[in-house]
Each structure stands twice: as C-alpha cells, then as structure tokens.
Amino acid sequence: MPDKHRGVFSLIIINKAGGLIYQREFQAGLRKLSTNDYLVLAGTFHGVHAITRSITPKIPISQPAQPPATSSTGTAAPATSGYSYPNPGVPVSGLDHLETDKFRLTCFQTLTGTKFLLFTDPLTGSVDTIIQKIYELYADFVMKNPFYQIEMPVRCEAFDRHLGAWLRGRT
Amino acid sequence: MAAASKATASSSSTVNGSISTLNNPRLLKMSYYFTILSPTDTPLFNIAFGTSKGGGDGIARFRFPETAQYMNQFIIHSSLDILEEAQWTNSGMYLKHIDTYPPAAAYITAFLTPSGARFLLLHQPPNLPSSTSTGSGLGSSSLLGTAGSTTRASSSSIAANPTSPQTEEAVRQFMSEVYESYVKTAMSPFYKQGMEIKSPVFRTRVTAAGKKWL
Amino acid sequence: MAAPRHATMQSISNGGTQGSDRPHTQQSQQAQQSQQSPGLRVPSNRKTIYDRHLNRSRNAELSRASFAFLFGEMVTYAQRRVTGIQDLEKRLNEQGYPLGLRLLDLLFYRSTSTSSSALSSSSTSSSPPNRPLRIITLLHLIHGPLWRLLFGRAADALEHSVSPDTPNEYMITDNDPMVNTYISAPRDMSMLNCAAYVAGIIEGVCDGCGFETKVSAHNQPTELWPSRTVFLVRFGDAVMEREKVLERAGVK
Numbered sequence: 001m002p003d004k005h006r007g008v009f010s011l012i013i014i015n016k017a018g019g020l021i022y023q024r025e026f027q028a029g030l031r032k033l034s035t036n037d038y039l040v041l042a043g044t045f046h047g048v049h050a051i052t053r054s055i056t057p058k059i060p061i062s063q064p065a066q067p068p069a070t071s072s073t074g075t076a077a078p079a080t081s082g083y084s085y086p087n088p089g090v091p092v093s094g095l096d097h098l099e100t101d102k103f104r105l106t107c108f109q110t111l112t113g114t115k116f117l118l119f120t121d122p123l124t125g126s127v128d129t130i131i132q133k134i135y136e137l138y139a140d141f142v143m144k145n146p147f148y149q150i151e152m153p154v155r156c157e158a159f160d161r162h163l164g165a166w167l168r169g170r171t
Numbered sequence: 172m173a174a175a176s177k178a179t180a181s182s183s184s185t186v187n188g189s190i191s192t193l194n195n196p197r198l199l200k201m202s203y204y205f206t207i208l209s210p211t212d213t214p215l216f217n218i219a220f221g222t223s224k225g226g227g228d229g230i231a232r233f234r235f236p237e238t239a240q241y242m243n244q245f246i247i248h249s250s251l252d253i254l255e256e257a258q259w260t261n262s263g264m265y266l267k268h269i270d271t272y273p274p275a276a277a278y279i280t281a282f283l284t285p286s287g288a289r290f291l292l293l294h295q296p297p298n299l300p301s302s303t304s305t306g307s308g309l310g311s312s313s314l315l316g317t318a319g320s321t322t323r324a325s326s327s328s329i330a331a332n333p334t335s336p337q338t339e340e341a342v343r344q345f346m347s348e349v350y351e352s353y354v355k356t357a358m359s360p361f362y363k364q365g366m367e368i369k370s371p372v373f374r375t376r377v378t379a380a381g382k383k384w385l
Numbered sequence: 386m387a388a389p390r391h392a393t394m395q396s397i398s399n400g401g402t403q404g405s406d407r408p409h410t411q412q413s414q415q416a417q418q419s420q421q422s423p424g425l426r427v428p429s430n431r432k433t434i435y436d437r438h439l440n441r442s443r444n445a446e447l448s449r450a451s452f453a454f455l456f457g458e459m460v461t462y463a464q465r466r467v468t469g470i471q472d473l474e475k476r477l478n479e480q481g482y483p484l485g486l487r488l489l490d491l492l493f494y495r496s497t498s499t500s501s502s503a504l505s506s507s508s509t510s511s512s513p514p515n516r517p518l519r520i521i522t523l524l525h526l527i528h529g530p531l532w533r534l535l536f537g538r539a540a541d542a543l544e545h546s547v548s549p550d551t552p553n554e555y556m557i558t559d560n561d562p563m564v565n566t567y568i569s570a571p572r573d574m575s576m577l578n579c580a581a582y583v584a585g586i587i588e589g590v591c592d593g594c595g596f597e598t599k600v601s602a603h604n605q606p607t608e609l610w611p612s613r614t615v616f617l618v619r620f621g622d623a624v625m626e627r628e629k630v631l632e633r634a635g636v637k
Contacts (some may be wrong), residue, residue, distance in 0.1 A: 285490060
C-alpha cells in the first residue's frame with residue numbers, strides 16, 4: 001500500500017498539561033498556522049478531550065446481583081453503583097477521532113497522558129499501526145535521550161530523522 | 172592441561188609404587204612465596220606456602236626463616252627490572268622463569284596480566300644436606316636429603332628443578348588458575364585497580380591452586 | 386536468620402546474669418562469624434563472585450533499552466555542575482576508563498578459555514592471545530576483539546594519520562556508535578559526542594597494556610551515517626620511542 005504514508009498530513013504531540021511539545025508537517029502545501037495558533041489548538045484540543053472524557057455516559061447496571069446476605073453495609077452499595085461505564089476495566093478514553101470529509105484526526109493517548117494527534121487523509125488505512133510506530137519512535141529517540149527534559153518541547157534530531165525516514169520510505 | 176595431568180598422574184603413581192614416600196626424591200618439599208604487584212609495583216597480595224603434593228603439609232619452610240619475611244619480598248622486587256625487560260620482548264602472559272637469586276637458591280617465575288598486574292612466584296628448594304646446615308629444622312628433611320643426594324634424579328623431579336619443563340607447566344597451571352580468580356576480583360564493582368586484595372575467598376582460592384599444582 | 390537466634394540461645398545458656406545478656410549475644414555472634422570466615426559476609430545463596438563462572442554471561446543478551454536508559458542517566462549524572470562541553474566529555478571519559486582496564490583482563494581471560502575449551506588439544510597451544518607489544522597489534526585488538534566484546538561487531542575503520550607531523554595519531558571509526566543510538570545533542574552543544582565514554586574505555590585498554598594515550602571522540606557525520614564517530618588515539622612520546630626500539634629489535 002504505497003498510499004499509506006502519503007496520507008499522513010501532520011503530527012502534533014501534546015504533553016499532559018495541554019502544552020504543545022511537537023508539531024511537524026509531512027506534506028508540502030499544507031496551510032500553515034502561526035506558532036501561537038498551534039499552541040491554542042493544542043490547548044483547546046486538550047480541553048475538549050477532557051470534557052469528552054467527563055461526559056462519557058454511564059449505563060445502568062443490568063442486574064443488581066448482590067447477594068443480600070453479604071454484609072450490613074450492602075444497603076448503601078446499590079445506590080452508588082447503580083450506573084457504570086460500559087466496560088469498567090478499560091479507562092475512559094475521551095475523544096478518539098474526529099472526521100471531516102477532507103481529513104481525519106486521530107488521537108492516541110499514552111498511559112502517562114501524552115497525546116499524539118495525527119492528521120491523515122480520510123482514506124488512509126491502518127492509522128493505528130502508524131500511531132503505534134510513532135509512539136515507538138518517541139519512546140526510543142525522545143524518552144531515551146538524556147538531553148530531553150520531560151514535558152518540554154521535543155527537539156531531538158534523531159527523532160525527526162527517524163520519523164521522517166520511516167514515513168517517507170518505511171525503512 | 173594434558174601434560175600437567177600426566178605429570179600429576181606420574182607423581183601419584185610413584186607415591187603408590189613406593190610405600191615409604193618419604194624416601195621418594197620427587198617429593199622434595201618446596202617453599203613458595205607468591206606475590207601480586209600492581210602495574211605501579213604496589214603489593215596487592217602475598218602468600219607463603221609449601222608443597223602439598225605427595226603428603227606435603229603445605230607449610231613454607233624457607234632456608235632462612237628469620238629473614239624470609241623481608242628477604243622474599245626483596246628478592247621478588249629485585250627481579251622487577253628483568254621482568255620489565257622481558258615484558259617487551261615476550262608477548263605471552265606467562266613469562267616463565269625469569270630470575271634466580273643464588274644465595275638463597277630462590278627462583279622467580281612471572282606471569283603478567285594484560286592490564287599490567289604482575290604475578291611473581293618465588294620458588295625455593297629445601298636445603299640439601301651436603302651443605303651440612305640443618306636448615307629449617309624439619310624432622311623429615313634429613314631423610315629427604317639423603318634420598319636426594321644419593322639419587323641425582325632429584326634434580327630432574329618436578330619440585331627440585333624449578334626450571335624444568337614440568338615445573339614450568341605446573342606453575343603455568345597455577346598462574347592461570349590464580350588469573351581466573353584475579354579477573355573475578357577485578358570485575359567486582361567494589362574493586363579498583365591498585366587496591367589490595369583482601370578477600371579471604373581469594374586467598375582460599377590461591378591456596379587451593381597451590382595445593383593442586385605445586 | 387537462624388544464626389543469630391542460635392547465638393542468643395547460646396548466650397542465655399552461658400550468661401548467668403540477665404543484665405549482661407546483650408553483650409554476650411554480640412560476642413558469641415562475632416565468634417560464630419569468625420569461625421566460618423573472618424570478616425566475610427556471604428550472600429544468602431552462599432555463592433561469592435568467585436563461585437560464578439566468568440563465561441556464564443558470555444553469550445547472554447543485554448536489553449538495549451535498559452542500557453540506553455542507564456547510559457542516559459550516566460550522561461545526566463556527568464552533566465551536573467559541568468563547566469562546558471569539554472568538561473562533560475572529560476567526565477564521560479573518566480567513567481569509561483576503569484571499564485577499559487577491566488575489560489582488558491576479561492577479554493584475555495575469555496579468549497584463553499575458548500582456546501582451551503577444546504579440551505583435547507594439548508597444553509602447548511594454550512594462551513594463544515598475546516599481550517600487545519606494538520601499536521598496531523594493540524589497535525587491532527581494540528578494533529576487533531574489544532569492539533566485538535562491547536558491541537557485537539568490529540569497528541568500521543582503522544587508519545593512521547597521513548600527516549608527517551603527527552605520526553602518533555591513529556583513527557578508529559565507528560559508523561553508528563551504539564551508545565549514541567538514542568542520543569540527540571541539543572543544538573548549542575553540537576560539538577558534544579557522548580561516545581567520549583567509549584573513548585575512555587579505549588584509553589583504559591591502552592593504558593592497561595602500557596601504552597600511554599589520549600583518546601577523544603569526534604563527530605564526523607556523513608550523508609549515510611549521521612552519527613559516524615571517529616576516535617582519535619594519540620600515543621605519548623614515550624610510547625613512540627619504545628615503538629622505535631622494539632622495531633629495531635624486531636619484536637612483533
């Protein structure tokens with residue numbers, strides 16, 4: 001699938017406080033935003049993401065199957081645990097992707113709260129694989145770099161190089 | 172490896188062959204003084220021991236016991252000049268017999284680690300009775316001595332001739348075994364090059380190697 | 386755990402008065418320890434470093450990620466209170482130096498033990514690795530066996546300085562130094578090369594063999610190899626003089 005990489009427009013990395021730490025375009029001819037606008041974009045997205053997470057609806061628990069004889073405090077339990085997220089084991093993810101007819105924005109959040117926003121062509125397939133690889137490169141060339149200070153803007157030449165090379169030619 | 176084991180086998184066979192092992196010239200009890208010196212000539216480790224093979228008790232009995240303590244070190248250090256010459260002409264680690272100090276009949280054998288530590292073994296045969304002095308006052312020494320003087324074979328035995336190929340091979344085995352323990356010491360993160368080796372386990376290992384090969 | 390309890394029991398049986406219970410315990414404990422081995426604390430599995438075989442980890446694989454994090458922390462540590470890039474490189478060099486001294490012994494130990502591992506071969510063929518006496522032998526040792534021990538492959542090039550003014554300079558090139566894989570130096574420190582640590586290792590090896598040397602790491606990127614590094618090995622005057630003497634004497 002030679003189209004896979006061509007469909008990647010740009011990448012934004014947002015730290016867990018909502019600050020923009022990395023921004024890069026992979027195609028010429030994209031409309032440029034000012035640095036300030038990128039910062040605003042990152043902050044706004046961070047806020048929207050947090051809101052979508054908190055408004056994730058809970059569903060009523062289908063069967064209040066508490067054995068009645070368990071404990072005396074059991075009376076209070078059904079009232080509070082009447083509603084739950086559909087899949088309690090999985091943390092609430094919030095906004096996952098956003099699609100327009102010209103592009104698709106995919107958001108990937110790491111365990112530590114760093115967010116990767118990938119802008120792709122809506123027709124690009126296997127975006128998850130691309131994001132996973134980007135995450136891997138980030139873990140290698142950013143997090144293992146002794147000169148990188150956590151939560152600060154990413155200025156790692158090796159990361160840029162490997163990211164570009166992989167997206168360009170999938171080396 | 173093979174040659175050394177052959178040597179051990181032959182010596183043990185003689186032990187089996189003659190019941191009175193004390194009369195066997197091969198079992199001449201040697202005294203050894205082994206030192207490790209750092210590349211800058213600081214002593215890192217010292218040990219004195221004697222032959223343990225063939226019923227030896229493994230205790231060193233130097234010819235001049237009252238001065239041996241410092242004379243051994245003196246003799247060893249005086250061989251360092253020769254060692255430093257040999258170091259740059261012989262690229263092996265085992266430099267074999269490099270020096271002799273005739274007044275004390277002390278033979279020096281050297282081994283050089285690649286990182287410059289020197290293993291030096293002083294080798295002293297016991298006093299022969301021809302010199303009439305009772306020497307170290309070892310009870311069995313007279314018995315040994317007579318055997319040694321009657322049969323000139325003693326000069327070709329492992330112990331009695333420190334420059335014979337068998338001895339060189341035995342010392343080589345001893346040195347390689349010490350070298351292994353030394354590398355283990357050097358690899359310890361708490362050991363810095365040039366530090367005295369104080370580990371009792373290391374001492375036990377060297378003693379064991381001495382028992383096994385010398 | 387069992388030993389102290391046992392000691393306490395002993396002290397109770399020995400000690401008459403209750404007041405002197407404690408000192409007794411300590412004494413008997415000490416006595417017991419010194420009986421086993423004086424002043425030695427043995428790990429719980431009773432195995433000291435002398436009981437482990439040196440070739441045990443010979444073919445073991447090491448996690449590249451854990452090395453990267455460890456080395457990253459070493460760089461961060463070296464970076465504390467440094468005055469500049471040169472100072473930082475000097476500190477990295479100093480961290481590598483003792484490792485070089487140690488590796489030298491290990492390298493020779495391992496090469497002897499492989500050759501003798503062919504047990505059937507007679508003892509005459511033992512100890513084939515020779516201590517390097519000449520510069521070229523030493524450099525080949527670094528370029529080949531040492532690099533393989535450290536990085537699993539030989540270095541990429543070994544050159545002698547072409548300039549007649551500096552006959553004591555040699556260059557070892559590594560196209561992609563393992564230590565720098567994940568490191569990108571910030572722009573204001575573009576001269577920095579963290580392979581100064583490896584330079585320290587080389588210096589340790591040379592010094593250990595009796596070759597007084599200064600080794601430094603330099604960035605020489607090419608299109609194909611962006612983190613290509615050249616280790617400049619500068620031998621001291623005494624070494625060069627000895628080299629001449631040995632050459633005349635025909636020592637190899």
